[in-house]
Amino acid sequence: MRDSFWHSLSLKTRLALLYGGLLAVVLCLLGGVLYLNTRSFLLDATAKRIRAQAKPVIEHWLYPAEFMPPLWGQSPPKTRNSIDLERIASFLARDLTSRDTVALVLDRQGRVLAVGRRLPEEPEAPSPQPFYYRRALAGENEVNYTTWLNRRHLLVLFIPLRWAPGSEEILGVVQLSTLLTPVDKILFRQRLVLIVGIGLALLVGAALGLFLTTSVLGDLTRMVSTCRAIALGNLGQRVNLPHRRDEVGELAQAFDHMVERIEASFAAQKRFVANAAHELRTPVTVLLGSLEVLMRGAQDDPTLSAGLMQNMYREAKGLSRLCEELLDLSRLDLSSHVKKELADLETFFSSYMEKAALLAQGRALSLEKGPSLAAELDLGMLEQMLNNLLDNAVRHTREGDSISLGWNQGDGWLEIWIADGGEGIHSQDLPHIFEPFYQGMRGKEAGGTGLGLTLVKAMVEAHGGRVQVESEPGHGTRFTLFFPLDGPQED
Numbered sequence: 379m380r381d382s383f384w385h386s387l388s389l390k391t392r393l394a395l396l397y398g399g400l401l402a403v404v405l406c407l408l409g410g411v412l413y414l415n416t417r418s419f420l421l422d423a424t425a426k427r428i429r430a431q432a433k434p435v436i437e438h439w440l441y442p443a444e445f446m447p448p449l450w451g452q453s454p455p456k457t458r459n460s461i462d463l464e465r466i467a468s469f470l471a472r473d474l475t476s477r478d479t480v481a482l483v484l485d486r487q488g489r490v491l492a493v494g495r496r497l498p499e500e501p502e503a504p505s506p507q508p509f510y511y512r513r514a515l516a517g518e519n520e521v522n523y524t525t526w527l528n529r530r531h532l533l534v535l536f537i538p539l540r541w542a543p544g545s546e547e548i549l550g551v552v553q554l555s556t557l558l559t560p561v562d563k564i565l566f567r568q569r570l571v572l573i574v575g576i577g578l579a580l581l582v583g584a585a586l587g588l589f590l591t592t593s594v595l596g597d598l599t600r601m602v603s604t605c606r607a608i609a610l611g612n613l614g615q616r617v618n619l620p621h622r623r624d625e626v627g628e629l630a631q632a633f634d635h636m637v638e639r640i641e642a643s644f645a646a647q648k649r650f651v652a653n654a655a656h657e658l659r660t661p662v663t664v665l666l667g668s669l670e671v672l673m674r675g676a677q678d679d680p681t682l683s684a685g686l687m688q689n690m691y692r693e694a695k696g697l698s699r700l701c702e703e704l705l706d707l708s709r710l711d712l713s714s715h716v717k718k719e720l721a722d723l724e725t726f727f728s729s730y731m732e733k734a735a736l737l738a739q740g741r742a743l744s745l746e747k748g749p750s751l752a753a754e755l756d757l758g759m760l761e762q763m764l765n766n767l768l769d770n771a772v773r774h775t776r777e778g779d780s781i782s783l784g785w786n787q788g789d790g791w792l793e794i795w796i797a798d799g800g801e802g803i804h805s806q807d808l809p810h811i812f813e814p815f816y817q818g819m820r821g822k823e824a825g826g827t828g829l830g831l832t833l834v835k836a837m838v839e840a841h842g843g844r845v846q847v848e849s850e851p852g853h854g855t856r857f858t859l860f861f862p863l864d865g866p867q868e869d
């Protein structure tokens with residue numbers, strides 16, 4: 379239940395809460411330790427001062443000069459009959475009492491022998507606590523505790539009264555209680571400083587944390603709204619955070635890059651469909667026009683109708699070819715249609731040259747064999763690629779010109795090439811010939827579709843390879859297909 383509430387909060391709120399909570403805990407712990415330390419130090423110092431003040435007074439009443447160790451030579455009296463504690467108790471108590479400290483003298487049984495308080499402004503003494511004065515009677519020198527009496531804070535301490543200085547024998551106890559007003563004043567001020575300081579630090583910390591999370595997460599929020607806009611079809615949108623060099627900036631850059639690619643591929647697809655529709659429309663218009671002329675009675679004129687028929691046949695053939703190529707392309711887009719088999723190139727080419735001779739239309743066709751080599755290839759596709767290239771070569775050469783094919787082994791690549799001595803490709807056309815439906819001037823005249831080289835490129839890329847073209851206008855063209863060779867294939 380609480381878990382889902384936590385996750386229902388925004389990341390910004392969660393971070394701020396975590397950050398603020400942690401800061402508060404750390405500051406309070408530190409402040410508490412500091413405060414307790416000061417308090418115990420002040421109480422300790424007060425107790426020491428009171429004890430130091432009491433010591434000479436106690437010694438004066440308990441050990442008169444003749445019982446003290448002599449300054450010069452004489453040894454102290456060996457025996458001492460008694461100390462009449464009851465007799466000196468009232469003097470002792472009186473002398474130990476001052477404006478803020480009151481003394482009580484207790485005997486071994488815990489009876490109060492004397493109270494030092496005489497004046498009304500002197501504080502009242504708390505009644506002695508057996509737990510504490512028994513410890514003093516047992517010989518403990520530093521028994522202190524704090525207590526409240528009539529709303530006044532007191533430090534109470536006990537001093538054992540000994541038979542002689544350093545003796546084990548204890549006659550009674552003095553209880554001194556002193557007002558803690560000055561200590562409490564200092565502690566109050568310290569508490570105030572700590573509370574205000576911690577509050578200020580928390581405020582500044584929270585503001586800083588909020589600023590940081592807002593600056594980090596604000597850009598994420600921006601990305602979310604950009605995503606939504608793109609989802610609605612606005613592909614031109616970008617997050618655009620070039621000034622950010624951190625992870626969020628990298629994410630934004632990767633995102634923008636992705637959208638750019640998607641936009642480009644969308645545009646290419648649109649262009650492709652438009653081109654395809656255009657290419658289909660021309661032959662259909664011609665067909666329709668010819669049919670209309672025929673229906674209006676042209677069939678009565680045998681020469682005219684024969685020409686029209688021929689026209690229609692050519693257009694229909696072009697249409698069917700366009701459909702075939704479009705289908706081939708769409709199949710390749712579905713990818714993984716490559717069915718590779720290990721093929722010996724010499725065998726493949728010797729059988730291919732027989733079919734090629736039928737397409738050559740009087741061109742001088744020759745094969746230049748490369749090293750004997752076997753490679754993993756889709757032979758159906760290879761044949762189609764060569765057919766397309768050969769078809770182009772035939773259409774852009776004159777009768778009697780030479781066309782040669784061959785293969786070679788490059789560095790990790792199988793190179794299959796076809797070269798012609800024809801008209802070549804204009805340098806303006808060269809960068810575009812692999813684009814769908816792109817045709818040079820003569821290509822259009824020759825009645826192609828502009829998809830032949832697009833198919834070649836797609837097929838060689840489906841093999842993991844690439845295609846390269848070199849051409850010199852007026853001298854000829856050479857296409858090279860590169861197929862990757864995995865490992866040594868020599869046999």
Ligand SMILES: Nc1ncnc2c1ncn2[C@@H]1O[C@H](COP(=O)(O)OP(=O)(O)O)[C@@H](O)[C@H]1O
Nearest residue numbers: 770771774802811817818821826827828830831
């Ligand atoms: N061997 C070649 N010699 C000269 N130009 C060529 C040759 N091969 C291709 N081209 C040029 O590249 C264009 C695109 O070729 P392709 O994609 O096969 O389309 P198409 O052959 O249907 O025109 C052709 O129109 C032509 O201008």
Ligand SMILES: [Mg+2]
Nearest residue numbers: 770826830831
């Ligand atoms: Mg072609």
